[in-house]
Each structure stands twice: as structure tokens, then as C-alpha cells.
Amino acid sequence: TVPPQVVPGADPSARQLCFAWGPAEVLVCETLFGRAGRSSSRCLSRSPSPSRFWGEGRPGAAARALTGSVTGTGEGAPSSSRVFVVRRDQDIYIQTLRKLFNESHGIFMGLQRSEEELAGKSRKAQLVQVSKTYRSVIRACMEDMHQAAVSTRDPALQGQYSTQVSILSAMELIWNLCEILFVEAAAAGPLLLRLLDWVRLHVCDVDSMVREVLSSESPSKHKLFWNVVDVFVLQGRMDEARHLLSKEASANPTSMNMYKILDDLMKKMPAPSLGNTQTLTELELKWQHWHEECQRYLQDGTFASNPHMESICKILLGDEDAILEKKELMTTWYHFLVTRLLYSHPTVKPLELRFYAQSSMDLFLGGDSSPEPLDMILMAAFEFEMHQVIKECSIVLSNWWFVAHLTDLLDHCKLLQSHNLYFGSNMREFLLLEYASGLFSHHSLWQLGVDYFDHCPEYGRVYLELHIERIPLSTEQKALKVLRICEQRQMHEQVRSICKIMAMKALRNNRLGSALSWSIRAKDAAFATLISDRFLKDYCERGCFSDLDLIDNLGPSMLLSDRLTFLGKYREFHRLYGEKRFPEAARLLLTLMTAHIAPCSFWMTLLTDALPLLEQKEVIFSAEQTYELMRCLEDLTAGNPDKQKFQDDDVETTKVEMLRLALARNLARVIVKEGTVEGS
Amino acid sequence: QDNRISIWSAGDLGNAGLNGEYNGEPRLLCDIQHNGDVMDMQFLDQERIVVASSTGTVTIFRHHQNNQTLSANHRWEKAHYHVDQDTSCGGAACTGVVCNNPEIVSVGEDGRINLFRADQKDAVRTIDNADSSTLHAVTFLRTTEILTVNSIGQLKIWDLRQQRNEPSQIFSLAGDRVPLHCVDRHPNQQHIVATGGQDGMLSIWDIRQGTMPVSLLNAHEAEMWEVHFHPSDPDHLFTCSEDGSLWHWDTSTNVSEKPSFLHQGGRSTAYLSHSTINQSVVSAWLSNDPTKDRMEITNLIPNQTLSVNSLDVLGPCLVYGTDAEAIYVNRQLFA
Numbered sequence A: 001t002v003p004p005q006v007v008p009g010a011d012p013s014a015r016q017l018c019f020a021w022g023p024a025e026v027l028v029c030e031t032l033f034g035r036a037g038r039s040s041s042r043c044l045s046r047s048p049s050p051s052r053f054w055g056e057g058r059p060g061a062a063a064r065a066l067t068g069s070v071t072g073t074g075e076g077a078p079s080s081s082r083v084f085v086v087r088r089d090q091d092i093y094i095q096t097l098r099k100l101f102n103e104s105h106g107i108f109m110g111l112q113r114s115e116e117e118l119a120g121k122s123r124k125a126q127l128v129q130v131s132k133t134y135r136s137v138i139r140a141c142m143e144d145m146h147q148a149a150v151s152t153r154d155p156a157l158q159g160q161y162s163t164q165v166s167i168l169s170a171m172e173l174i175w176n177l178c179e180i181l182f183v184e185a186a187a188a189g190p191l192l193l194r195l196l197d198w199v200r201l202h203v204c205d206v207d208s209m210v211r212e213v214l215s216s217e218s219p220s221k222h223k224l225f226w227n228v229v230d231v232f233v234l235q236g237r238m239d240e241a242r243h244l245l246s247k248e249a250s251a252n253p254t255s256m257n258m259y260k261i262l263d264d265l266m267k268k269m270p271a272p273s274l275g276n277t278q279t280l281t282e283l284e285l286k287w288q289h290w291h292e293e294c295q296r297y298l299q300d301g302t303f304a305s306n307p308h309m310e311s312i313c314k315i316l317l318g319d320e321d322a323i324l325e326k327k328e329l330m331t332t333w334y335h336f337l338v339t340r341l342l343y344s345h346p347t348v349k350p351l352e353l354r355f356y357a358q359s360s361m362d363l364f365l366g367g368d369s370s371p372e373p374l375d376m377i378l379m380a381a382f383e384f385e386m387h388q389v390i391k392e393c394s395i396v397l398s399n400w401w402f403v404a405h406l407t408d409l410l411d412h413c414k415l416l417q418s419h420n421l422y423f424g425s426n427m428r429e430f431l432l433l434e435y436a437s438g439l440f441s442h443h444s445l446w447q448l449g450v451d452y453f454d455h456c457p458e459y460g461r462v463y464l465e466l467h468i469e470r471i472p473l474s475t476e477q478k479a480l481k482v483l484r485i486c487e488q489r490q491m492h493e494q495v496r497s498i499c500k501i502m503a504m505k506a507l508r509n510n511r512l513g514s515a516l517s518w519s520i521r522a523k524d525a526a527f528a529t530l531i532s533d534r535f536l537k538d539y540c541e542r543g544c545f546s547d548l549d550l551i552d553n554l555g556p557s558m559l560l561s562d563r564l565t566f567l568g569k570y571r572e573f574h575r576l577y578g579e580k581r582f583p584e585a586a587r588l589l590l591t592l593m594t595a596h597i598a599p600c601s602f603w604m605t606l607l608t609d610a611l612p613l614l615e616q617k618e619v620i621f622s623a624e625q626t627y628e629l630m631r632c633l634e635d636l637t638a639g640n641p642d643k644q645k646f647q648d649d650d651v652e653t654t655k656v657e658m659l660r661l662a663l664a665r666n667l668a669r670v671i672v673k674e675g676t677v678e679g680s
Numbered sequence B: 001q002d003n004r005i006s007i008w009s010a011g012d013l014g015n016a017g018l019n020g021e022y023n024g025e026p027r028l029l030c031d032i033q034h035n036g037d038v039m040d041m042q043f044l045d046q047e048r049i050v051v052a053s054s055t056g057t058v059t060i061f062r063h064h065q066n067n068q069t070l071s072a073n074h075r076w077e078k079a080h081y082h083v084d085q086d087t088s089c090g091g092a093a094c095t096g097v098v099c100n101n102p103e104i105v106s107v108g109e110d111g112r113i114n115l116f117r118a119d120q121k122d123a124v125r126t127i128d129n130a131d132s133s134t135l136h137a138v139t140f141l142r143t144t145e146i147l148t149v150n151s152i153g154q155l156k157i158w159d160l161r162q163q164r165n166e167p168s169q170i171f172s173l174a175g176d177r178v179p180l181h182c183v184d185r186h187p188n189q190q191h192i193v194a195t196g197g198q199d200g201m202l203s204i205w206d207i208r209q210g211t212m213p214v215s216l217l218n219a220h221e222a223e224m225w226e227v228h229f230h231p232s233d234p235d236h237l238f239t240c241s242e243d244g245s246l247w248h249w250d251t252s253t254n255v256s257e258k259p260s261f262l263h264q265g266g267r268s269t270a271y272l273s274h275s276t277i278n279q280s281v282v283s284a285w286l287s288n289d290p291t292k293d294r295m296e297i298t299n300l301i302p303n304q305t306l307s308v309n310s311l312d313v314l315g316p317c318l319v320y321g322t323d324a325e326a327i328y329v330n331r332q333l334f335a
Helices: A095-115 A120-151 A155-183 A190-202 A207-215 A223-233 A238-251 A251-268 A282-298 A308-315 A320-327 A333-344 A348-367 A373-382 A386-396 A401-412 A427-440 A446-454 A458-467 A476-488 A491-509 A512-522 A526-543 A554-558 A561-578 A582-594 A600-614 A623-638 A642-649 A648-676 B267-286
Strands: A016-021 A025-031 A040-044 A064-068 A085-088 B003-009 B025-033 B036-041 B046-054 B059-064 B070-074 B094-100 B103-108 B113-117 B125-127 B135-142 B147-152 B153-158 B169-172 B180-185 B192-197 B201-206 B215-218 B222-231 B236-241 B245-248 B296-299 B306-312 B318-320 B325-328
Touching: A016 A401, A040 A561, A095 A120, A095 A155, A095 A401, A095 A446, A095 A582, A095 B113, A120 A155, A120 A401, A155 A190, A155 A373, A155 A386, A155 A401, A190 B215, A207 A223, A223 A238, A223 A308, A238 A476, A251 A308, A282 A308, A308 A320, A308 A333, A308 A623, A320 A348, A333 A348, A373 A386, A373 B180, A386 A401, A386 A427, A386 A582, A386 B113, A401 A427, A427 A446, A427 A458, A446 A458, A446 A491, A458 A476, A491 A512, A491 A526, A512 A526, A512 A554, A526 A561, A554 A561, A561 A582, A561 A600, A582 A600, A582 A623, A600 A623, B025 B059, B025 B245, B036 B103, B036 B125, B046 B094, B046 B103, B059 B103, B103 B135, B153 B180, B180 B222, B192 B222, B192 B236, B192 B267, B201 B222, B201 B267, B236 B306
Parallel strands: B036 B094, B094 B135, B135 B180
Antiparallel strands: A016 A025, A025 A085, A040 A064, B003 B025, B036 B046, B046 B059, B059 B070, B094 B103, B103 B113, B113 B125, B135 B147, B147 B153, B153 B169, B180 B192, B192 B201, B201 B215, B222 B236, B236 B245, B245 B296, B306 B318, B318 B325
16 A cells, blocks of 8 residues: 655645646646535546656655545635646656666667567577667766766765665666576576676675775785685685685695695686586586585585685585675675575576575575565566566656666567556556656657657557647747657647647747748648738738738748738739739739639729729720629629628728729720721 | 756867777866757857857857856847847747857847847847748858848848848749758858758759759758858768758769869860869759769768757868767768
8 A cells, every 4th residue: 555645835634735637747736715624535546557656755756646635724715826746757857867868768769670580599689789788878877977976065966866876776786687587588507607797796895895905915914805705705706716815825834735725626616607518417517526525625624724714615515604604795685695506506597596586585684684675676586577577666766767678678578478457558568658758748858758659559659649749849940840750650630730839929929921831831721821811911001011022932832722822913913013014913913803812801902903003094904804893893892782881981982983983984995995996 | 957058078189099080988078057948059269159049049158268167258138039029028049140250140030130249239230020930040151141041941142231121132942932941151162052941852052043942952851950061171061850860962072073184184184174173163062963973972870860950060070969969979071
């Protein structure tokens, strides 16, 4: 059961809380309404997915589960109205972890694109390489975090960085073990070697002691000398142990005989090799012989006079008590496990590990302390319970990064059965969705999230559609990036919606060209019409066009909407008139009306524009055209019988009168002109 | 948001190892906080950098090399803004800056062009509403003329000596008015201009003739963010794009294709060489059929994922930055 934690600052016992879910966060606010007497508490855990929020007690950290309770506060006392944004994944805001997210994104993409045709050994080698790359990224991040911890002067930050270093170190430890057991699936023999490497790499509490002894003038006189020898023996570093022992031997000739025997035993110890030069049976045989030889020397009392060497011999024999005596040098139960295996079952099979692991942990901890979460995770790994490992890691870690990438890798190794969670998607997809959703709440890392969604076949697209519309578009460049993502995935709804938002913004800022550019991108005819209307309105108000550079250069985009076409053509009319190309201008004007390109509301303006052409000295409109114009005028005036305003408006009636007069005069002139025979 | 201007040392140029590989990773020397996204930046001189911000501010930073620090030297706030400077709540992004010491020109989403001088507090000249759409980039054509590109696919020349607020010439693409995002001028031949569009198309223009591009080269699959001629070796052109690729356009192979009679001795050489040299130098970028002249195009990025936003090239060095928050330095461009 989960103990509820209240969002710091929001007090459900005093005020009523209301909340709203967003895609990546919860908005909680206090309300003024207090209802006397009633109290109820609701547990607001998000359904259906069992996702959880957790933080580390930092200010504004996410609560585990929200409990809003409504209790009486009398008449609803005024409260300072605050809105809390409860957000998961605080980790994505840690500067030094960004490298981890970015680099692992690259590795993830490489893995998704890698050739699946490679089978067998080469595929396995490829996957192991991917695993190693992930781990090297974790280590690089650890290094950066460590540098940051060392160089910062703020103790709170330093604490935070140090915590992060230990978390990353634990992640690498777990990942490394999973690589050995699951990805590489080391078989008996090499398994032990890998585990030895693993222990040597990760148990580093003794490193400083080792360095101290090795760098001293006379190591064998150092008080920690035997500790270091023991460390080497426990970690199976025979050559180094023998080297140190030789120093002791040369300093202490009386124990030369003992030393020689011990050195010989250590040299001869049979160990698994990577080169497949011997079978397991051969190894076991040799080992048995060697073990018996050690036994003999011990029972003969060869080392009786030197307790250090005797204890080493006991260790070589795999004596559990002797090994356990060196608890402080091993520091962890899994070190103890590997040492035990080295000296009692070097040919241990992977599936046998679980028994040794359990007993090692019990013996090591001995009831003094209970296992920590890390111990439980490692135990689950030794037991080959992959799902358990993932589940435990999910609970303990505050960020989905680790489990998402590890599960994806294991899935590529074809190790996870499609473990269907009840809402339909499998575990890999679930974890990737959670991780990517977390990325989307970051102002810049959301771009990585897109690729992760792409590789979630069931729900990835839906999640992407929901998330991508909520990215704040602070600059045009950012909007362009989002648009490109949508277009590449045929998300037409989102393209239209984003272009509309940007076009509206541009329109409000009076950037008509930008607005048009966005409409063209979305092929949004309706918006293009809106923009054209705006231009025309400006023209009617001011008597001239604004932004001629745009209207004069519309090109094929003119065809996007009828209104836009009209705008372009109308401007062309003005240009022709300005260039005194009257017949062409006249023809264009007429076409605008007769081909119904012009909106009816604009006809009056067009007819008024025709006036100067009608009044020219030479006749421009032909009889045919004049008849057309007259028809247009009649259509216009006759079309609104109930529009009393039209009749009453003096300016309008005057205009109509003038037009009628001009048309009639023009008709008269053109009939005469056309009727006259030229020349002769 | 924590945006910073940073100065890195990419190692000694002369410190190449045995195989000519450079040693060591780029080291961060100093950085300083920056308000808003960095939309564009350029060195004004050895010590000063001009930066364009998404808040509409243009800032000059000074790099103090003696103690390796950065400081803000001068700032023109609200260089770009929408509607009314006094009432607007946010600025408009400044999308491009170009420098020609001591002059600085900036353009922005508000369609405004500003001319600053590094030592003067206010703008020397501002052309309001120079463009009805967003100006994406600016570069100098000559010391008194600039080129701008906008989001309705137009390339405009502005003569800064003239007081009128109109461009002296407008060029536009033929078909759809695809927005143009970047522009660069040939270092030696000032009539050759390259632009990159939203559809990833590279256009080469000859501004002496016509209003349309000389050649259109289908390049990237998404927005081309930057185009640069190599400053000392202009047969090479570099473009980077939202699709994650960075292309190196190499027309220098034409040099070897020069007619053989140039190499022969004799009277014919002296007679023909002048005109043919001109011709072959000119034809590199302005040829109508790039396939005939065997332009070599290589993608310099092996595993492309996220967008390459910016690049710069100098000598044998190429540097570029991606949306994966990584900077890459290639010190052996022509090896």
C-alpha cells in the first residue's frame, strides 16, 4: 500500500482542492468553496496505467498519490489562490543528465534501425555492443556529475549531485549484471569470468587502500598489507596477489618455504578461460585435483605458523567462514557470492546462480540488516526474473529512463514474452510511452520523445498526436520543426491546427505575409480567404494596398482561395490602369465580375473603378462589354429589394445614378464608333 | 530555460597527431547566460560577438581572452517587436544578424530591418515593415547593400544608401512561394547568391540577370537551415537541414576538366586562355545543368538522427550543431 503524500503547500484538510489532468502533469488548485460538515477523501491515482509520481522531497516535487479531501471550512474563507503544477519526472530538468538522454536516444535509434537479419552470434555480439554503449554513456554521465559535485560550492547542489552519482552507479551495476546474464547470456565457464570482472569494476571502496599500500616504500611493512593481498585473492586477481606476496617473501626469508607452496598453488589454480581451450568437464577434473592438493597442504599444517597465509589457503579452498571473515573487504553480499563461486563452484551454470545468491545474501547479511532495494533487484536478476527486475527498478527509480531502455534492449534480445498488461500494450511499449511522455514536458527534450513514440506501434501515434499540440510555439522556427514532424507522419489535423494558430498570431500582429505563408503551408483556403478579406478591407479604408510586395508576387499560391485570386487579379487591374493599358484593364475588370471571381460585396467598388475608364476620352469598353456592365449594375441594385438602406443612402444612389449615366453615354459613343466604317 | 553563449577551444590547429587526427575534445572556455533562444550569431571582430535573440534583442558580447570570460558589451532591446513598441508584451524574434565591422544589420519576424553601429546606442536606421512576412536571413551583398530572404519565397536587395524604404530589387522563385530560410553570397563573385528553402531546395541566383534562380537543386528532405560558401575555397558549398544531414557540394572537380589546350604550350594558349578561364570559373555554380559538370555532393553525417541547425566553415575546419545537443568539429575537411 502506498502512503499518501500531500503536495507541499496544498492543504486538503483546510481547503477544497480541484484538479485537472494534463498529458504530463496535474493542475491542482485551491478553491474558495468550503462545504460545512462533509468530508470525503479521494485517492487520485491515475488510471488505467499504474504510473506513479515520485520525487525526492524537493520543493514542488510530485506527490506519490494525491489525496484531496473536502472538509468543512465554514463559509469558505478567502485563500491565497494558488495553482500547483504537479509534474512527474523532475529528473529531466537536471542539466547534467541531458547528456544521458541525448546520447541514449542516439543509441536507441541505432538499435531500432539495426539489421534484424543478422542471426545468432553476430546479432548477439551486436546487442552486447549496444549494451556496452549504453553503459559507457551512464559512466560518462557519472563522471560529469562527479565533476559537478566536486566543483560546486552550494552544499545542497553538491548533495544532489552526489545522490545522482550513486543512483547512476547503481544503475550501471544493475545494467552490467543484466548484460552478463541476459544479453550475453554467458554460459558456465565464461559466466564466472564475467562476474569477476563485474565485481572488480564495481566494488571500489577498497581502491584507495590498495593504492596506498602499493605506493608506499615498503609495502610488506604496511599495516594494511595483508588486507590488500586478501582483496586480490577475494577478487581472483592472482597475479597481483602473487606479486605482492613475493615482496613479503623477500623481506621475510623464514617463510620462504610456505610462500613458495602458496605461490605455486595460486599459480596452478585452474580457471575458466574465454578461449574454449578446454571443456567444462576437463576444467572440473583439474579443479578437483587442485582443490585436493590445497586441502592436503592445509591439513598438513604447512601454513600453521602464518595465520595470514593459512587464511588465504582456506579461502582458496572455498571455506565460507574464512571468506566471511573478510566481510569488510568485500563490502557486499554479491562480492561474497562471486568469491564463493570462484573457490567452490567455478563451473557454475547460470540457472544455479539463484541458490548460491540467496544463501550468499543470507550468510552475508546474517540477520543484522535487511536487504535494500538494490539487493532485491540484483537478487531478482540472479534468479533470472527479468520482469521482477524491471518492476523493482520502476518502483525505486524516479525516472523511467533506465527501465525503458533496458526493457527495449531485452525485447530486442527476444527475451520478453509479450506480457500483456490489461489495457493492451506490452511492457516495452508501456515503459517507452511513459518515458517519452516525461520528455514532452521539457521545453527542448521533447524532440527525443517523438522518436520514441514512433517506435511504439500500438499507442505511439495517439500519444504523439496528443502531446505535439501542446508544445509551446514561441518562435516560428520551433513551429516549423513541429510542423515538419507532423507532416512526416501524415498528421494532417495537427498540421492544420498548428498553421491556424501561427496564422492567427501573425494576423493579430498585422503580419499579413506571414499569415498567408502559414495558410499556404496548411493549404488552408478558408484562412487565405480571411487574409484576403483583410487586405480588401484595408484597401477600402485607405484607398491603397498595403504590402504590395506580397500581393504583386502571389504566384501560383493565388489559386489557394477564390478571394485570394480576386485580390491578386484586382491588384493586377490597378497595375494595368497605372500603366495606362486601359483595354486590358477593362477586360480584366469585366472578367472579375462576370466570372464571379469578385465577391458580391465588392461589385460596387469594381463598378466605381470602371467609372474613370468610362469617362476616358477614347472609348474603351465595347458595346458588348457595356451591356455586361449594365447587367451587372442591374443585378446589383435589383438583387436587394428589401434593402431599404441601399435606396436611402444618398451616396449610394448618387453613385448608381452616375454609373447609369456613364454607362449610357459610353454605350452611345461605342454604338456610334462601332457602327462607323473606318477609313474609306 | 537556461540558454547560454559558450566559447570552446577545439584544440590547436597545428597539433595534429601522426595520422593527422586532432587530439582532444573541444573544451569549454567560458560561457554566459543568454535571455531567449539564440537565433543567430556572428563574430563582429576578434573579440566581439553579435547575438540575435528570440526575445527580439540584439546583444554584443565581448570575449576577454586574458581571463577567459564573456561579458555583455551592448544590448539593443526590443530591436524587433510586434505592432507597438510601448504596448507589446513580447518582442518578435530576431531571426538573423550579419556584421561588417562596425555595422550590424538585423532582421526579424516583425519584417523589420535594423542597421546598427557597434558604438552607437540607438539604431542608425530602421526600416519598419520592410516585409509583410518574416525575414529569415540577411547577408551583405556589398558594403552598402544587403540581401534578405523571407517566408514568401522572395530574395530582396536593399540599398542602404537610399532613404526610401523599398527594396531596390525583388527576386522570387518560380512556382510555389516556398519560404526561404538562408542566404549566402559567393565570396569572390558578388553576383552569385545561394539560398535554401523550406522544401530543402538549394537555389543559385545570378542577380545580374533575371528575377528567377539560375539553378534549382533538389537537396534535402526538409528545411535547409543554413547555406555557406567556403570563404577561401568557394567551389565548395555547405548546407545543413532539419532532416539531419549536412551536405558538402563540391564543384572543384571542374578544375581538372579544363580543356587540355590550356596546358599545352604554343600561341593558342595565350589567345584562348583568358576567355576560357573566365568561362570555366563562372560556369561552376551558374551552369544550368549541374549533372554535366559533375558536382560532387557528399553527406558528411553518417548516422543522421535529429536536425542540424547550424554550421560554419573556415579553412580546413567545419563545425556544426544538432538538435541532439551535440557540437561536432571536423578539422580535416579536405583530407
